[in-house]
Amino acid sequence: MAQSYFPSSALSPVKDMHSDLAMHADRQLKVEDVQEAFIHQKDRLLAAVDSTKTVLDDIREFNKNEWVVRYPQLREQDNGATPAPPKRGSMPRRSLSFADDPSFEADVVVSPKHGMLRRITLASIQDAQDEEEESSSPTKPADDERLIPSAEFNVLKLDLKLGSHSSSTAASLVHQLEKSSIANLLDDRIAASMSHIDKLRLRVEDTSSKVLVTGDLNAGKSTFVNALLRREVMPVDQQPCTTAFCEVHDAAENEGKEEVHVLKEGATYNIRDESTYTKGSIADLEGIVADNEALQQMIKVYLADTRAPSESLLNNGVVDISLIDAPGLNRDSLKTTAVFARQEEIDVVVFVVSAENHFTLSAKEFLWNASNEKAYLFIVVNKYDQIKNKDKCRRLVLEQIKQLSPKTYEDAEDLVHFVDSATALQPYTANPAFDDLESALRSFVLIKRSKSKLQPVSTYLHNILSDVELLSSANSIVASTELAKARDDLAHSRPILEKLKGSRDTLEESLESTEEDQTSLASSKAKTILIDALDRVAQGHLGIPNSPIQLPSYPGLLSIWNYARDVRKALLASIDAAIKLAEDEARLITSTGVDKIKALGEAHLPEGVERSRRVFVPEAMFSAYRRGAKGANKRRNGTVVAGGTQGLGIGLASRPELLETTFFDLFDVNHQFVVYFPNSKHSSSSTSSLLTYGADDIDGDEGEGPSPTALSFLSLGLGALTMVGGQAIGARGLIEGILRLGDLFSNEASRKWVAPVLGVTTIGLGVYLVFELPTTIPRTVGRRVRSQVLRLHRQQSSPATATYVGGVQLSHSRSSSAKYSTQGFVEGHAERVAKETRKVIRLASWDLRERFRCALEERQKEVSGSEEMEKRAESAAKWFESVGGRVEVIRGEIQLEELVQV
Numbered sequence: 023m024a025q026s027y028f029p030s031s032a033l034s035p036v037k038d039m040h041s042d043l044a045m046h047a048d049r050q051l052k053v054e055d056v057q058e059a060f061i062h063q064k065d066r067l068l069a070a071v072d073s074t075k076t077v078l079d080d081i082r083e084f085n086k087n088e089w090v091v092r093y094p095q096l097r098e099q100d101n102g103a104t105p106a107p108p109k110r111g112s113m114p115r116r117s118l119s120f121a122d123d124p125s126f127e128a129d130v131v132v133s134p135k136h137g138m139l140r141r142i143t144l145a146s147i148q149d150a151q152d153e154e155e156e157s158s159s160p161t162k163p164a165d166d167e168r169l170i171p172s173a174e175f176n177v178l179k180l181d182l183k184l185g186s187h188s189s190s191t192a193a194s195l196v197h198q199l200e201k202s203s204i205a206n207l208l209d210d211r212i213a214a215s216m217s218h219i220d221k222l223r224l225r226v227e228d229t230s231s232k233v234l235v236t237g238d239l240n241a242g243k244s245t246f247v248n249a250l251l252r253r254e255v256m257p258v259d260q261q262p263c264t265t266a267f268c269e270v271h272d273a274a275e276n277e278g279k280e281e282v283h284v285l286k287e288g289a290t291y292n293i294r295d296e297s298t299y300t301k302g303s304i305a306d307l308e309g310i311v312a313d314n315e316a317l318q319q320m321i322k323v324y325l326a327d328t329r330a331p332s333e334s335l336l337n338n339g340v341v342d343i344s345l346i347d348a349p350g351l352n353r354d355s356l357k358t359t360a361v362f363a364r365q366e367e368i369d370v371v372v373f374v375v376s377a378e379n380h381f382t383l384s385a386k387e388f389l390w391n392a393s394n395e396k397a398y399l400f401i402v403v404n405k406y407d408q409i410k411n412k413d414k415c416r417r418l419v420l421e422q423i424k425q426l427s428p429k430t431y432e433d434a435e436d437l438v439h440f441v442d443s444a445t446a447l448q449p450y451t452a453n454p455a456f457d458d459l460e461s462a463l464r465s466f467v468l469i470k471r472s473k474s475k476l477q478p479v480s481t482y483l484h485n486i487l488s489d490v491e492l493l494s495s496a497n498s499i500v501a502s503t504e505l506a507k508a509r510d511d512l513a514h515s516r517p518i519l520e521k522l523k524g525s526r527d528t529l530e531e532s533l534e535s536t537e538e539d540q541t542s543l544a545s546s547k548a549k550t551i552l553i554d555a556l557d558r559v560a561q562g563h564l565g566i567p568n569s570p571i572q573l574p575s576y577p578g579l580l581s582i583w584n585y586a587r588d589v590r591k592a593l594l595a596s597i598d599a600a601i602k603l604a605e606d607e608a609r610l611i612t613s614t615g616v617d618k619i620k621a622l623g624e625a626h627l628p629e630g631v632e633r634s635r636r637v638f639v640p641e642a643m644f645s646a647y648r649r650g651a652k653g654a655n656k657r658r659n660g661t662v663v664a665g666g667t668q669g670l671g672i673g674l675a676s677r678p679e680l681l682e683t684t685f686f687d688l689f690d691v692n693h694q695f696v697v698y699f700p701n702s703k704h705s706s707s708s709t710s711s712l713l714t715y716g717a718d719d720i721d722g723d724e725g726e727g728p729s730p731t732a733l734s735f736l737s738l739g740l741g742a743l744t745m746v747g748g749q750a751i752g753a754r755g756l757i758e759g760i761l762r763l764g765d766l767f768s769n770e771a772s773r774k775w776v777a778p779v780l781g782v783t784t785i786g787l788g789v790y791l792v793f794e795l796p797t798t799i800p801r802t803v804g805r806r807v808r809s810q811v812l813r814l815h816r817q818q819s820s821p822a823t824a825t826y827v828g829g830v831q832l833s834h835s836r837s838s839s840a841k842y843s844t845q846g847f848v849e850g851h852a853e854r855v856a857k858e859t860r861k862v863i864r865l866a867s868w869d870l871r872e873r874f875r876c877a878l879e880e881r882q883k884e885v886s887g888s889e890e891m892e893k894r895a896e897s898a899a900k901w902f903e904s905v906g907g908r909v910e911v912i913r914g915e916i917q918l919e920e921l922v923q924v
């Protein structure tokens with residue numbers, strides 16, 4: 023399709039000469055429209071440049087402070103992996119991933135809806151939208167193939183390949199790049215793009231435009247330039263042909279001064295640096311050109327064009343056009359001029375050809391090359407006045423142009439002008455064809471300028487905006503994905519956290535009550551066992567039933583001493599066994615407590631939290647006491663020795679002071695006395711009182727007071743027969759006993775009844791020894807053992823206040839000691855057992871509390887992290903969405919329309 027700069031005047035390339043005047047007026051109008059449209063587009067583009075820069079700047083800021091902008095990679099989907107065939111008219115699908123996170127993979131649709139727009143959306147979302155659209159418009163047209171955008175970045179493309187190796191090693195190295203490193207690379211790329219945009223801005227703002235006038239030798243180029251300037255400036259008819267490039271600028275660029283600047287060879291022209299050129303006057307131009315005709319000189323000519331901007335080409339109010347009068351084309355100059363024409367700063371090439379000669383070989387060569395470069399050329403067929411058969415000439419020239427530059431031929435009406443430049447210089451001579459050419463040239467310069475200066479900027483902005491679109495939509499997907507993930511995580515972790523918070527107090531209470539319950543259970547159990555054991559022992563039974571310990575069998579009167587000792591040993595061992603039993607019970611109770619705590623852990627700790635790996639070893643309980651006891655008497659003064667040493671051979675049954683057998687183990691005087699003389703009274707004798715107290719104290723908690731009757735005397739006497747140091751009858755005790763008996767007989771009153779009493783006693787004693795003693799010994803020993811054990815505990819509890827003589831405590835008052843001892847022994851062990859139980863349970867509780875606290879902290883951290891992520895992802899998703907919206911607005915601004923369509 024031919025491009026038309028002036029579609030409203032769609033005439034055939036062969037113009038009707040009679041309509042020239044009307045056409046000129048029409049063109050004049052359109053030139054103004056083009057000018058206006060150009061200015062409008064330029065302003066819009068400048069605004070778009072600024073907006074784009076702001077967006078890029080914002081992305082950099084956002085990347086730096088808010089969200090690490092991810093660099094997406096879109097790959098063609100592997101058809102094998104996605105068997106579903108694409109729907110007719112569906113948009114291209116890609117697999118979205120990120121260089122820094124290859125694990126992220128999402129099916130996306132690249133939206134081609136808005137030309138170069140490259141918004142990507144998740145395929146799942148697009149599918150839903152497609153279904154919606156399909157149901158509402160079943161005849162949806164297929165998308166234009168040309169609109170399918172590339173999935174590659176244009177400007178912001180990062181070269182993430184490390185080295186030239188395309189091996190998997192390089193790929194894996196790329197994957198190792200951190201998010202922030204890639205974000206930094208992206209930031210650098212955006213920064214580079216922004217400085218390029220700055221340059222583009224200068225380009226848009228630059229209102230200068232260069233028009234190169236070239237053509238065959240002697241075609242009338244200088245005459246044509248002079249005609250455009252309406253002034254004879256360029257030297258005409260130079261012999262030999264001129265070789266200088268004369269560049270004509272508005273004098274306004276040279277502070278209004280009309281001057282000629284001849285560039286010095288090798289220097290880069292700078293109007294403010296006079297060392298780069300030699301000044302001359304306009305009047306001398308002919309001479310200057312003649313002087314430099316051997317050189318391909320660059321000469322700058324500054325001219326004051328006094329005509330109105332609407333008429334002047336140089337000073338047209340829109341762009342500062344400079345005309346370059348190039349040397350005529352020949353073998354020597356062809357190459358130079360061709361190079362010159364290719365320069366980016368040349369917006370328009372005007373080719374002057376003589377109507378008399380048509381195109382020479384050099385001209386054809388130049389046009390052929392130039393049309394490849396610039397596509398459209400402005401062709402002036404000069405000296406048309408000299409031609410007689412104008413139609414034929416026109417036809418032949420156009421025919422040649424068709425061959426040389428087809429594009430130019432298509433717009434020949436606007437681009438090919440048959441004129442007489444010479445008459446344009448003559449004052450007061452109408453030359454509508456030239457005026458028409460001039461208008462067309464001005465429009466063409468503006469249009470070409472818009473193409474050469476605005477279009478590249480527009481294209482660049484399109485590209486960078488398209489990249490921004492790709493970047494923002496991909497990041498929007500990432501943000502949305504992270505938002506969904508954060509919400510998922512919150513949905514999972516929040517209830518756990520709430521549950522943990524809610525059950526914190528319950529757990530604490532349960533742990534405390536478990537500790538208390540088990541401890542007091544162990545304590546009360548120990549008390550029960552020990553009180554029971556002591557009671558049993560006091561009755562002559564073993565402390566615990568079903569004990570492996572056996573009471574010895576009665577061996578006969580002769581071995582009665584050994585019997586008493588063995589009974590004592592067995593009873594003591596049975597108390598040890600009772601203590602051991604209490605400890606075993608405590609172990610069981612502790613084990614139950616530990617299990618309860620374990621169950622509490624299961625009930626209160628969230629899933630995934632490691633449970634306690636501590637294994638409760640019941641045997642390890644009370645081991646500290648055993649260890650302590652290894653050092654012999656180290657802990658003797660502590661309250662826990664008796665039980666604690668059980669099992670290591672130094673329990674009660676192994677303590678020499680308790681194994682000491684005395685006469686009182688055989689005859690419990692106090693007990694017998696109580697049995698036979700229940701109503702007897704206390705004696706006032708200090709000696710007997712002391713001894714009785716001593717004996718009674720041995721019995722401990724019997725609670726009955728002794729009486730100074732005959733039997734008591736006997737018992738006192740017999741008491742003197744205390745066996746000291748084992749089986750031998752102490753000589754001293756025997757002598758003391760005889761002396762006391764002597765005292766008794768020497769008393770007159772006593773002598774009357776002492777003989778019968780002694781007789782009865784002897785008989786009773788014999789009967790007692792034979793029949794009753796075997797059964798009473800265990801009870802007697804038991805009572806004494808019980809009493810001794812209790813006293814031992816009291817002694818160990820307060821050794822400073824207790825005094826012993828032969829295993830008999832002398833100094834404590836009876837009532838206080840009895841009361842204190844019972845409680846002390848049982849309480850002491852109960853306390854010890856409870857303490858050990860509490861210690862183990864407390865350790866288990868502490869462990870669970872710690873795990874619970876850590877789990878709570880961890881969940882709190884998780885929830886806070888997810889909340890933070892939710893907040894950031896939500897704002898990032900919104901932000902990237904807003905960037906997408908801003909890009910669309912800017913894109914509307916940079917759509918360049920054909921200037922003539924205004």
Ligand SMILES: Nc1nc2c(ncn2[C@@H]2O[C@H](COP(=O)(O)OP(=O)(O)OP(=O)(O)O)[C@@H](O)[C@H]2O)c(=O)[nH]1
Nearest residue numbers: 239240241242243244245258259350405442443444
């Ligand atoms: N009749 C007529 N003569 C013209 C026209 N244009 C130029 N001439 C004459 O053609 C001759 C050459 O004109 P120049 O302008 O010097 O041609 P040029 O192309 O600049 O020459 P070089 O730069 O040397 O190649 C001059 O004598 C002009 O007067 C025209 O339109 N009609």
